[in-house]
Amino acid sequence: MSLQTRITELAQGIAADIKSLKAAQGNLNALNTTAKASLVAAINEVLQLAQAAGSSSGATINDAETSAGSTFSSSKITTLLAELKNQILGGASAAYDTLQEIEAKLGSDDTALANLLTAVGNRISFADAQSLTAAQQLQACTNLGIGDPTTDFLAAYTAAKS
Structure with a gap:
């Protein structure tokens, strides 16, 4: 599986989670x-409506169970929301603990992802066949310490034995 495919799958997974x-x-x-x-x-x-109505209207605060005639206290609601947030975040660092921060990192459009995928696509693959220009082949071989891929070793051999 290519890195591009993995990054694409990661982006799709994040998008599915956000959705x-x-x-x-x-x-x-x-x-x-x-x-x-x-x-x-x-x-x-x-909460304000429940406080304004008081117990005379039948609305009561009951943290033990839910019912049509009661509501949780604000502290119970805050606790439940904090638990839900922790479940959703699953231990994400503070830099990525809101959808806004994730969106900011990914970008609000597809340009950043497209640029990333283009950059990944411009890398040498050891697993897949690639069509590279002569300049790309030379740069890749230089980066790997191989040298010029267009070197005519037969000519070098022939010249050396003369």
């Missing part, structure tokens, strides 16, 4: 709250 994360978050516009910009804003709205 899965976006799907798991759901459609924020479908929230039954007025705050639809973020899940945190929606949760805060629900």
Whole structure:
């Protein structure tokens, strides 16, 4: 398997994970709250409504179980969100622990990936046949310490024995 293929598969795997994360978050516009910009804003709205309603309306805070007439406390929700974040990140370093940071590293368009794949495609392969120009062959052989691939060894031999 070529490095280009592996990098392409890595990029596709990351894209699939991002797509899965976006799907798991759901459609924020479908929230039954007025705050639809973020899940945190929606949760805060629900908490404010529960606090405003008090227990007289039947809304209670119950961290032990979920039910239609209760909600988790803000500390329980914060804990659950932190656990979910840890599960999603799977130990990623701080430099890559948000989708924004991953996007910034990959680029917001395909140009960076295309440039990377082009650069990878311009490398010598030991496993695959390649069509290289004479200049590319010379550079590759020089890099490997082989010398000029166009050297006519028969001519050198013939000249040496004269």
